[in-house]
Amino acid sequence: MEIDPFIFRLSIFILSIFVGYYVVWSVTPSLHTPLMSVTNAISSVIIVGAIIASLAGNSNEVFDTASIFGYLAIILAAVNIFGGFLVTQRMLAMYKKKKKDK
Amino acid sequence: MSANLLAIFYLVSGVLFILALRGLSSPETSRQGNLYGIIGMIIAISVTIISVGNFSIEFVYLIVFLIVGGTIGGFIAFKIPMTAMPELVAGFHSLVGLAAVFVAISAFLNPEIFNLGYPGDIKIASLVEMSLGAAIGAITFTGSIIAFLKLRGIMSGSPITFPGQHFLNLVLGILLVGLIYFLCKTQSENLFWSLIFISFVVGILLIIPIGGADMPVVISMLNSYSGWAAAGIGFTLENTALIITGALVGSSGAILSYIMCKGMNRSFFNVILGGWGATDDTSSKKSSEQKPVKSGNADDAAFLMKNASSVIIVPGYGMAVAQAQHALKEMVDSLKKNGVKVSYAIHPVAGRMPGHMNVLLAEANVPYDEVFELEDINNDFANCDVAYVIGANDVTNPVAKTDPQSPIYGMPILDVEKSKSVLFVKRSLSPGYAGIDNDLFYRENTLMLFADAKKMTEEITKSL
Numbered sequence: 001m002e003i004d005p006f007i008f009r010l011s012i013f014i015l016s017i018f019v020g021y022y023v024v025w026s027v028t029p030s031l032h033t034p035l036m037s038v039t040n041a042i043s044s045v046i047i048v049g050a051i052i053a054s055l056a057g058n059s060n061e062v063f064d065t066a067s068i069f070g071y072l073a074i075i076l077a078a079v080n081i082f083g084g085f086l087v088t089q090r091m092l093a094m095y096k097k098k099k100k101d102k
Numbered sequence: 103m104s105a106n107l108l109a110i111f112y113l114v115s116g117v118l119f120i121l122a123l124r125g126l127s128s129p130e131t132s133r134q135g136n137l138y139g140i141i142g143m144i145i146a147i148s149v150t151i152i153s154v155g156n157f158s159i160e161f162v163y164l165i166v167f168l169i170v171g172g173t174i175g176g177f178i179a180f181k182i183p184m185t186a187m188p189e190l191v192a193g194f195h196s197l198v199g200l201a202a203v204f205v206a207i208s209a210f211l212n213p214e215i216f217n218l219g220y221p222g223d224i225k226i227a228s229l230v231e232m233s234l235g236a237a238i239g240a241i242t243f244t245g246s247i248i249a250f251l252k253l254r255g256i257m258s259g260s261p262i263t264f265p266g267q268h269f270l271n272l273v274l275g276i277l278l279v280g281l282i283y284f285l286c287k288t289q290s291e292n293l294f295w296s297l298i299f300i301s302f303v304v305g306i307l308l309i310i311p312i313g314g315a316d317m318p319v320v321i322s323m324l325n326s327y328s329g330w331a332a333a334g335i336g337f338t339l340e341n342t343a344l345i346i347t348g349a350l351v352g353s354s355g356a357i358l359s360y361i362m363c364k365g366m367n368r369s370f371f372n373v374i375l376g377g378w379g380a381t382d383d384t385s386s387k388k389s390s391e392q393k394p395v396k397s398g399n400a401d402d403a404a405f406l407m408k409n410a411s412s413v414i415i416v417p418g419y420g421m422a423v424a425q426a427q428h429a430l431k432e433m434v435d436s437l438k439k440n441g442v443k444v445s446y447a448i449h450p451v452a453g454r455m456p457g458h459m460n461v462l463l464a465e466a467n468v469p470y471d472e473v474f475e476l477e478d479i480n481n482d483f484a485n486c487d488v489a490y491v492i493g494a495n496d497v498t499n500p501v502a503k504t505d506p507q508s509p510i511y512g513m514p515i516l517d518v519e520k521s522k523s524v525l526f527v528k529r530s531l532s533p534g535y536a537g538i539d540n541d542l543f544y545r546e547n548t549l550m551l552f553a554d555a556k557k558m559t560e561e562i563t564k565s566l
Contacts, residue, residue, distance in 0.1 A: 006227060009337060009345055014310040016349030019120055021111040027126045029450065029475050030464075033187055034136075035126050039351040040194045042119045042139055043332045044202050048150040049216075049339050053208035054164055056215035066212030067160070067404030071167050075539060076197045078171025079178070081143055084194055086179035088136050090189075091461055092253055095129040098469035101367035 020048035034091045041084025103153045109342060111149040116346030118142030129470055141431045146343050164479070188321060189253040189452040192283045195324045196246035199305075202239030202331040203298060206232045209338055210294055216339055222289050228338050229289070233282045235334025236294075237301040242327040244305030249320050252309075253454060259314025267311060269376070274304050307400050312373065315419070316497075317454045318362040322554075326355025329553040337376045365450030367513040395531065395543055397550040400561035403525050405492075408566055410487030410527060412443040412547075415480065416516055417459050418452045420493020420528070424555035427466040430492060433559050436566040445482070446473040447516050449497035480517050487519040492527045493555050508538060524548045527558050 027035050055094030063071075118138045125135015150159070182190050209232050213219050218228040251257035278300055285293040312320050333348025365369050407413055415434070421427060434444045446468065452459045463473055483489060491498055494516075502513040518524050519542055526548060544547055551558050 005340070006337075009340065009342070011234040012342060013333060013337070013345050013349050016116075016346045016532065017353045019168060020123070020350040020353035021357065023120060023350070024357045027123065028128060029130060029361075030448075030457060030460035030470055030473060031126045031129065032361075033191075033455060033461045034457070035123070035354065035475070036191050036321065036358070036456065037187075037194070038122055038126070038136060038139055039329065039354050040191060040198065042143065042347050042353045043198050043328050044201065045115070045119070045143060045146050045343050045347050046198065046205055046332050046335055048146055048341060048344065049205035049209070049335055050201065051147065051150045052154060052215060052339070053205060053212065055151065055160050056540075057212060058133045058159070063210070064114060066208040066215075068203040069208040071163060071209070073201040074110075074164060074167045075171040075174075076201040077206070077442075077490065078168045078173040079172075080194050080197045080201070081175065082172040083175030083179045083190075085136060085140050085143070086176055087182065087190065088139075089133070090179060091184070092129070092132045092136060092466070094184075094461070094464040095132070095470050096464070096467065097129075098471050 017032075029061065031092075034088050037084050037091065038088045041081055041088065044077040044080040045084065047074060050074045050077060103147065103155075108149055108153050109361065111145055112341055112343035112394055113346075114143035115343045118145070119343075119347050119350060123354065124198040142343075149485040171347050172263060183425075184461055187268055187461060188317065188458060189250055190244045191455060192321055192324065193255055195321070195328050196250065198328040199239045199242030199244075199246060200323075200330060202328075202335050203236050203243060205293075205335050206236035206338070207298075209335075210236075210291075218338065223537060224289060226286050229286050230282065231334055231337040233285060233294070233297060235331050236298055237278055237282075237340060238334060239331035240298050240301030240326055241305035241308065243257065243330055244302045244326055245309045245320075245327070246305075246324050248306055248309040249317060249324060252314060253317060259317075261313045267307070271304065271307055274300055274307070278304070284417070303375055304382045308374070313456070315451075316366075316373050318365075318451050318456055318458075319359050319370070321455045321515065322355050322358035322362055323374075324355070325361060326352050329353070329355055360505045362451055362456060365514065367510070384482040393544040395550055395554055396548065398525075399551070400553075400558060402549060403551055403558075404565035405435055406438050406525065406564045407442065407488050407490070407562070410522075411441055411443060412445075412482075413437060413488045413490055414483060414486045414518075414521065415444065415446045416489060416491045416494050416518055417446065417448065417463070418492065418494025418497065419454060419458075420495075420555050422453055422458065422462055422493070424493065425464040426556035426559050427468075429556050429559040429563070431463075431466040431468055433563045433566070436563055440566065445479065447476065447479045447483075448473060449476055449494065449516055450514075452494060476514060476516060483520040484519045486521040487523065489521040489524045490527070491518060492525060495540055496538070498542055499538065501538065501541050504541075510538065518542065519545060519547075522547060527551045527553065527555050529554065 050073035057067040122139030125131045281297045329351025336344030501508045
């Protein structure tokens with residue numbers, strides 16, 4: 001009897017929820033805002049779906065309906081990826097420790 | 103590239119995303135964590151492009167759109183003032199939601215390229231997964247737009263309620279489940295579009311009854327939704343990176359919502375089902391005005407703080423509105439020159455999103471080891487000479503401990519009333535978001551400073 005590959009993906013999903021649970025609880029509360037912006041950026045990995053939709057379509061027609069939605073999703077996800085990571089970087093650069101000599 | 107190799111690369115980028123979140127456990131490791139996240143993203147995007155292997159005209163368009171989106175995103179990231187961070191995050195959530203909807207639409211219209219079957223004959227499991235992804239994505243999209251408008255002040259922050267609201271939401275929710283069921287039976291395109299449309303409506307209806315100060319919960323919740331939407335699409339596309347990320351983001355948002363609700367001692371459903379401000383108006387209005395209030399000016403405040411040995415600063419949303427963080431830092435610097443010990447106390451729900459105050463203080467160059475969370479600093483108020491409350495209100499209200507009738511009863515508060523004197527910077531005596539009077543205003547050891555937070559802080563600095 002063979003196991004449906006869906007079950008494997010479900011296992012990954014469930015285990016990742018637990019990983020997420022423990023990792024996020026260890027995030028220091030002062031970094032909760034950067035946490036939100038970085039989760040925002042990484043959830044835009046949904047762009048891989050958009051890339052497939054736009055590249056793998058019918059080669060006779062660059063813009064069929066499916067690929068147009070793909071391209072739109074690429075723009076949206078790109079805004080998020082660049083915006084999310086950069087704004088996180090900008091915020092994290094501001095967190096400084098007390099200078100010792102003061 | 104073989105499918106196995108591709109899957110391994112996706113796994114690697116999933117692990118890098120985990121490390122990105124792991125880095126946030128302390129500010130020192132956080133920057134490296136962000137770098138891991140960026141590398142994970144680059145890997146995911148590159149291997150996807152290589153695996154499709156189409157480098158003709160479509161590829162050129164892809165790069166162009168990537169640059170267009172990236173430029174917009176980069177521009178926003180550098181221009182946005184830190185006080186506008188809640189709106190920005192809400193806006194970004196809406197984009198993830200809409201992107202999920204768009205990917206689901208292209209998968210529905212052209213299932214062959216994703217190996218999901220053929221139009222009109224899509225695998226049932228895939229259809230369920232993409233419907234869930236699209237529905238949650240659509241809810242995230244409109245919900246975040248509403249949250250954005252409320253945070254930006256374009257739409258009023260007060261809750262919008264109407265009779266039968268919960269019933270309507272329930273009906274629409276059942277309708278969504280029904281639509282997914284019939285979509286699987288008939289594979290009808292119209293049902294798919296209706297599903298998305300109704301989810302858009304649900305997103306609006308879910309967020310409009312929630313008031314401005316509950317936004318920390320809403321933003322966290324939408325953060326969570328955007329994760330679940332991504333996971334739904336991840337299942338459709340059979341993509342490990344997307345499944346792992348979706349689960350991470352989903353649980354992250356859920357934990358943040360939980361922390362925010364706990365900070366207000368309210369249940370999640372209590373927040374979601376409607377705001378405070380609307381219901382509790384009646385009980386609050388009677389007692390103001392009559393009681394005597396001591397008010398002072400900048401010189402009084404400066405005198406008090408200069409002669410104190412320790413001062414605790416309690417910032418709130420009002421500080422963000424007045425953009426007073428830099429002025430505050432200047433004041434603290436001159437206090438320190440006078441030998442005063444200064445620390446900052448942050449309530450979990452201060453501001454409009456989790457960690458909002460911390461970012462603003464970091465922006466003003468306040469070292470993060472002077473900033474403390476509620477549990478870590480609450481005992482220090484008893485030994486502190488002056489508590490300087492700037493733009494916070496409900497989170498300091500002792501009524502939460504004393505009056506079981508009060509709507510905020512049981513909410514953890516910062517014990518500012520225990521310090522020898524309390525300075526309250528506020529524009530007027532008006533009650534805070536919860537609509538209840540703050541007992542603290544009328545206490546013997548409280549000095550009210552009626553002014554704009556930024557102006558008052560600047561004046562105090564001058565008199566120091």
